[in-house]
Amino acid sequence: MLSVELQTRLGARELDVALAVPAGSCLALAGPSGAGKTSVLRAVAGLLRPDRGRIACGGETWLDTAAGIDLPPERRGCGYVFQDYALFGHLSAWRNVAYGLRGVPRAQRRAHAQALLERFGVGRLADARPATLSGGERQRVALARALAPRPRALLLDEPLSALDARTRADAARELIGLLGALDVPVLLVTHDFMEAALLGDEVAVIDGGRIVQRGSAAALAAAPASPFVADFTGASVLVGHVRGTADGLTVVALDGGGVVASTAAATGEVAVAIHPWDVTLEPAGEPAHGSSRNRLEVEVVSVTAIGSRVRVGLAAPQPLAAEITQPAAEQLGLAPGARAVATWKASATRLLPR
Amino acid sequence: MELRRSAWFPALLGVALGLAVAFLTLPVLAIFLDTGPGRLLDSLGDPASREALRLSLVTTTIAIAIVTLVGTPAAYLLATRRFRGRELLVTLVELPLVLPPAVAGIGLLAALGPRGLLGGALDALGIRLVLETAGVVVALVFVAAPFHLRAAQAAFAAVDRRWLEASRTLGAGEAATFARVAVPAALPGLAAGVALAWGRALGEFGATLMFAGSFRGITQTVPLAIYDRFATDFDGALALSAVLVAVSAGLLLSVKLLARDALR
Numbered sequence: 001m002l003s004v005e006l007q008t009r010l011g012a013r014e015l016d017v018a019l020a021v022p023a024g025s026c027l028a029l030a031g032p033s034g035a036g037k038t039s040v041l042r043a044v045a046g047l048l049r050p051d052r053g054r055i056a057c058g059g060e061t062w063l064d065t066a067a068g069i070d071l072p073p074e075r076r077g078c079g080y081v082f083q084d085y086a087l088f089g090h091l092s093a094w095r096n097v098a099y100g101l102r103g104v105p106r107a108q109r110r111a112h113a114q115a116l117l118e119r120f121g122v123g124r125l126a127d128a129r130p131a132t133l134s135g136g137e138r139q140r141v142a143l144a145r146a147l148a149p150r151p152r153a154l155l156l157d158e159p160l161s162a163l164d165a166r167t168r169a170d171a172a173r174e175l176i177g178l179l180g181a182l183d184v185p186v187l188l189v190t191h192d193f194m195e196a197a198l199l200g201d202e203v204a205v206i207d208g209g210r211i212v213q214r215g216s217a218a219a220l221a222a223a224p225a226s227p228f229v230a231d232f233t234g235a236s237v238l239v240g241h242v243r244g245t246a247d248g249l250t251v252v253a254l255d256g257g258g259v260v261a262s263t264a265a266a267t268g269e270v271a272v273a274i275h276p277w278d279v280t281l282e283p284a285g286e287p288a289h290g291s292s293r294n295r296l297e298v299e300v301v302s303v304t305a306i307g308s309r310v311r312v313g314l315a316a317p318q319p320l321a322a323e324i325t326q327p328a329a330e331q332l333g334l335a336p337g338a339r340a341v342a343t344w345k346a347s348a349t350r351l352l353p354r
Numbered sequence: 355m356e357l358r359r360s361a362w363f364p365a366l367l368g369v370a371l372g373l374a375v376a377f378l379t380l381p382v383l384a385i386f387l388d389t390g391p392g393r394l395l396d397s398l399g400d401p402a403s404r405e406a407l408r409l410s411l412v413t414t415t416i417a418i419a420i421v422t423l424v425g426t427p428a429a430y431l432l433a434t435r436r437f438r439g440r441e442l443l444v445t446l447v448e449l450p451l452v453l454p455p456a457v458a459g460i461g462l463l464a465a466l467g468p469r470g471l472l473g474g475a476l477d478a479l480g481i482r483l484v485l486e487t488a489g490v491v492v493a494l495v496f497v498a499a500p501f502h503l504r505a506a507q508a509a510f511a512a513v514d515r516r517w518l519e520a521s522r523t524l525g526a527g528e529a530a531t532f533a534r535v536a537v538p539a540a541l542p543g544l545a546a547g548v549a550l551a552w553g554r555a556l557g558e559f560g561a562t563l564m565f566a567g568s569f570r571g572i573t574q575t576v577p578l579a580i581y582d583r584f585a586t587d588f589d590g591a592l593a594l595s596a597v598l599v600a601v602s603a604g605l606l607l608s609v610k611l612l613a614r615d616a617l618r
Contacts, residue, residue, distance in 0.1 A: 047519050073522035080523040086516035090538045099534070100524035149525050
């Protein structure tokens with residue numbers, strides 16, 4: 001368990017954050033640029049000393065400003081993957097990985113580093129300098145380097161943002177696999193809610209230096225605690241697996257029931273992302289009309305006004321959100337507990353590997 | 355449509371570079387053209403020349419070792435920490451760069467001479483600098499150190515700060531991070547600093563003359579020997595100059611090559 005409680009001034013703004021991440025779980029700290037996300041990571045790693053706070057991991061106190069405890073970074077044992085990876089440019093890939101292998105006898109370091117690189121699929125690049133590697137390769141080397149000393153917690157700063165769109169999907173899939181196999185707390189920060197939803201077991205949205213809401217990505221998207229979170233979350237995320245194709249569309253069976261179709265191609269386990277403004281609501285029990293391929297029976301969970309719009313949280317039974325106009329919401333008589341049918345087009349349905 | 359670009363500016367740049375190269379290499383060339391290979395060897399055969407050369411190599415080596423060992427960590431501190439008075443400190447350590455050599459010599463005498471600020475203390479410790487070989491080293495350190503400090507500071511400032519942070523999160527303390535990341539990453543810049551400082555030390559004349567004097571075998575380095583000979587034996591002075599140029603060039607080149615190989 002990694003627990004963090006800190007308050008500090010960052011220039012003109014105040015950062016005030018409290019969070020806890022259980023071992024083997026990944027918390028995605030998501031928020032816009034300048035929200036203070038990276039400062040939280042730096043404070044956990046010991047690279048930034050907050051004005052006040054307490055940070056503990058696995059029963060060991062790393063920072064306690066009240067008690068005068070402040071372990072230097074080298075004694076905290078945090079694996080830190082920097083945003084642009086910060087690989088040592090003067091060292092080859094394997095020497096980068098071997099850098100943190102302190103307990104390993106000198107003669108075995110090369111083999112040890114090589115094994116780690118193999119595990120990340122970049123064993124053939126052991127002798128390459130970082131400058132000659134692609135973004136995806138650098139990320140793998142950086143992950144191998146961060147995990148080499150067997151860290152007590154793993155910190156990831158925007159792990160996918162330095163990658164181009166094509167590499168990103170593959171890297172995301174690998175990261176998910178890696179995070180699932182780790183038994184230490186993982187804290188990652190991202191400005192992209194989709195990334196947070198994909199990688200985090202839980203998402204905490206940070207705005208103006210504070211965590212404004214925390215929960216599963218789906219719950220946040222479906223029932224945002226504030227207009228900021230509603231805007232930030234953007235899309236609802238449902239999970240399921242691809243059952244096959246029909247009429248040129250990918251058919252996904254949702255966990256917990258329901259079937260949706262998408263124009264996107266995918267196989268296996270997927271996350272289905274739908275923007276709330278693409279979802280329309282119809283009264284329950286009426287026959288289907290219109291061109292929308294996706295129709296799900298839903299129950300209204302919450303109704304949140306955002307200016308002239310209304311964000312309607314739904315149980316489909318997975319959490320889903322629809323954004324409709326104020327008059328439409330009144331006409332449908334939407335209130336928690338009411339039943340309705342949510343419809344949206346297959347072309348508005350994004351599929352992401354999971 | 356006008357496709358031809360105006361060519362006067364590139365031409366101007368070319369002319370400027372040509373002038374600079376010609377003017378800066380002409381004296382060096384002249385030294386070698388006026389000194390036949392035979393005269394060069396004769397000069398090396400002369401015991402006074404050999405003594406001066408040996409003294410120059412010994413004193414500059416000691417001085418550069420001191421400059422590197424003390425200057426490198428000092429430059430690291432100046433480059434990586436922000437603290438009150440940092441700018442002032444940077445200016446103070448760079449001051450000897452703009453000091454005329456004669457002023458440097460007077461300053462050293464006023465500070466470390468027999469009647470200088472610390473003269474009594476040094477005397478009590480049994481340390482004599484004036485008119486001694488040790489005095490030459492002191493003068494060389496004084497004039498050469500700022501060159502290394504400046505170059506090393508720039509080299510350390512150019513090292514990605516996150517490399518240093520990554521090193522810390524990987525379990526390396528501050529000292530290990532300095533030795534294993536900062537110095538290797540800054541090595542080309544550090545070598546350039548050492549080369550510059552060494553070149554300056556080899557050519558040092560004024561401060562050495564005023565502080566340590568010009569005694570054969572004790573404080574008479576090559577530049578002082580050249581000056582000593584210049585009035586009576588111009589050809590001898592010329593030959594010794596050629597030796598100094600060759601040694602300086604050789605040293606600079608080997609420092610640069612060493613740094614490049616170390617990075618491989």
